[in-house]
Amino acid sequence: MKHTIQQKNMEQETAMNEQNLEIDFSNVPDWYVLCTLQNCPLCNQCLRHLAALQAPDTLQTAVCVMPKVLNDTQCRFFDPVRKVTVARGFTHLFDKVLKNDFTAMRESLTYYLHGSKLFYEYKRGDRPLMPEQQEWIRQLVKKFGYDWDVPFDRFEEAIDFKYIK
Secondary structure: OOOOOOHHHHHHHHHHHHOOOOOOOOHHOOOOOOOOOOOOOHHHHHHHHHHOOOOOOOOOOOOOOOHOOOOOOOOOOOOEEEEEEEEEOOHHHHHHOOOOHHEEEEHHHHHHHHHHHHHHHHHOOOOOEEEOHHHHHHHHHHHHOOOOOOOOOOOEEEEEEOOOO
């Protein structure tokens, strides 16, 4: 069988993906499309399949890939496993912010994080900040003229479920 470019790229990532991959199904978003196709040549490298394997016995329905999409060389629903470094919490973000900048910076950040409720969930570390969110916050700090590193509370590895083709 010929290898597609997609398969060659995945062969390079397979070692990383198969080592220490633990998927907590509670972290799988409700909207995430799962795949239960056992005979797919990419199933052991596909996050959709690996997540489906961790589905609890109590799960009765889910959005899934249908078997007829399977062919020999590729799958348009293939989603490689990607680990990212997420930040949790920014309880000290405003410690060095001048009083004149505080309100405008906080309002910008609250708007970016979709409101006060989510702002506080991110601030406390209840929700992980993805790398692009971390970068946005860093750019906001720079926009206000500060040159210090953003003091996120902690970092951890997580699986990125938001792959979009």
